[in-house]
Amino acid sequence: MGGHVSVRSARGVSAIAQGQLALPSDALLVTRAEESAELRLSSETALSVSPASDVGVSRRQAMADGFEERVLLRAGGVALRVPKLGTRGKVSVETRDALI
Numbered sequence: 001m002g003g004h005v006s007v008r009s010a011r012g013v014s015a016i017a018q019g020q021l022a023l024p025s026d027a028l029l030v031t032r033a034e035e036s037a038e039l040r041l042s043s044e045t046a047l048s049v050s051p052a053s054d055v056g057v058s059r060r061q062a063m064a065d066g067f068e069e070r071v072l073l074r075a076g077g078v079a080l081r082v083p084k085l086g087t088r089g090k091v092s093v094e095t096r097d098a099l100i
Helices: none
Strands: 006-009 012-015 028-030 037-040 046-049 054-063 066-075 078-081 089-094
Touching (some): 046 054, 066 078, 078 089
Antiparallel strands (some): 006 028, 028 054, 037 046, 054 066
16 A cells, blocks of 8 residues: 555544555545555555545455455546456456446
């Protein structure tokens, strides 16, 4: 993780430092209007979170040898650079209206 981002969950809002982070399932990454953040997901996907964004991330084992990672975009914008995953998993972005 790099940049400036806070985590909002049932426990409240807290700033996070650079490094590895395990997010609770109800957590949202929140950037302020003048801040952005770069994260690397478990799949090695690079996730850029735009200013003024609310983003969740979920990961589940879809099968014994695969996974599904989902970026939950609630407000703002994101950009992803997804490595070749082959059949080992998939990465998607979910908005209120669409699943990509």
